[in-house]
Amino acid sequence: MNRFNLVKLANSLLPVAFALLIGAGIMVGMGHNPLEAYGIMFGRSLFTVRGLTNTLHMASPLILAGLAIAVTFRANLFNMGVEGQLLFGGFMAGIVGAYIQMSSPLLHKLLAFLAAAAAGMLFALLPALLRAFLRVDEMVVTLTLNYVMMTILEYLASGPFRNQGAGYVSTNTIRETAMFSRIGNTRLTPFFIISVIIFLLMWFLQKKTRFGYTVEAIGKNPQFSEATGLRVRRNIVKLMLISGALAGIAGAGHMMSHEFNYTLSFSGNPGIGWDGMLISLLGGHSPLGVLIAAVFYSSLKTGADNINLYTGIPKEIVAIIQGLIILFLSIQLIEQRFGPVKRWRAKRQMKEAERGSVE
Numbered sequence: 001m002n003r004f005n006l007v008k009l010a011n012s013l014l015p016v017a018f019a020l021l022i023g024a025g026i027m028v029g030m031g032h033n034p035l036e037a038y039g040i041m042f043g044r045s046l047f048t049v050r051g052l053t054n055t056l057h058m059a060s061p062l063i064l065a066g067l068a069i070a071v072t073f074r075a076n077l078f079n080m081g082v083e084g085q086l087l088f089g090g091f092m093a094g095i096v097g098a099y100i101q102m103s104s105p106l107l108h109k110l111l112a113f114l115a116a117a118a119a120g121m122l123f124a125l126l127p128a129l130l131r132a133f134l135r136v137d138e139m140v141v142t143l144t145l146n147y148v149m150m151t152i153l154e155y156l157a158s159g160p161f162r163n164q165g166a167g168y169v170s171t172n173t174i175r176e177t178a179m180f181s182r183i184g185n186t187r188l189t190p191f192f193i194i195s196v197i198i199f200l201l202m203w204f205l206q207k208k209t210r211f212g213y214t215v216e217a218i219g220k221n222p223q224f225s226e227a228t229g230l231r232v233r234r235n236i237v238k239l240m241l242i243s244g245a246l247a248g249i250a251g252a253g254h255m256m257s258h259e260f261n262y263t264l265s266f267s268g269n270p271g272i273g274w275d276g277m278l279i280s281l282l283g284g285h286s287p288l289g290v291l292i293a294a295v296f297y298s299s300l301k302t303g304a305d306n307i308n309l310y311t312g313i314p315k316e317i318v319a320i321i322q323g324l325i326i327l328f329l330s331i332q333l334i335e336q337r338f339g340p341v342k343r344w345r346a347k348r349q350m351k352e353a354e355r356g357s358v359e
Helices: 004-028 034-048 049-073 082-099 105-134 136-159 190-210 210-220 222-227 230-257 274-284 286-309 316-338 340-358
Strands: none
Touching: 004 034, 004 274, 004 286, 034 049, 049 082, 049 190, 049 230, 049 274, 049 286, 082 105, 082 136, 082 222, 082 230, 082 274, 105 136, 105 230, 136 230, 190 210, 190 230, 190 286, 190 340, 210 222, 210 286, 222 230, 230 274, 274 286, 274 316
């Protein structure tokens, strides 16, 4: 493992280590044994059949949300609209699942996934075009569109598509042909397998194809890439559309494996899309890193109830640990982009360029 990869690994592990260390200090202050607490939390969420399957079930949409953000980050694009794209995709999958009757469960699910992917791509198209051709900041546009989409979906769910028999705002429950069945006596569904297959496809796309190398080149130097004929604008649009499709599919899978109807709390709090951003940062924007980070982050959530049940420690300690991870990752990101780490990377790239010119 070279020095650069070691730095990337440390960038992912240090925020987690610091957060767990501070969490341990809080537990000690409360009179509890942190080693016992962490042993129970991770042991029961990763090393028991029920805990592991619950963790993998929770990780399924997070893997895709993390990939949706990671695929754009590698080209220095910031798709902050993953949450809105996921909600739109989940809503459309819910409409297809509830209002379209099909005899084939496979085709019904496939149609729901296609509708969700199209919805996510439609959301991502406007900021993609604005960024590619007018150089409008995609981060601002996608952030703004999140709230526009949430408002539109709230209107649709509480008005034209509301389930009149429910005592709260929701759409009709999807048909059984659109639901993923559980595997055995667990909460795990085939959607996890679909998420892993998509992860493998994204890994192959990034590591083994010309498109993956093009994305890397655009991220490092878009002006030089344009000058060498890499068609930066076209690739920006492609990346944003891929990101939107992944987010939409994440929403569809969440609908068909967990929620089964659209409510105002469909994505939870703070939201699967926002969690995906944390997972992408934690995983270093690589597909394998995203997969590992999604499972780890889900194990924290799964272990929260266990830590409260078996040790008496309030499960809010897990929320504190998650918040600390976000804090340290944010500090790290700012430091990398504006501090000594950025200067070190610039010097390293200059040395590599000089070495290449000599050769």
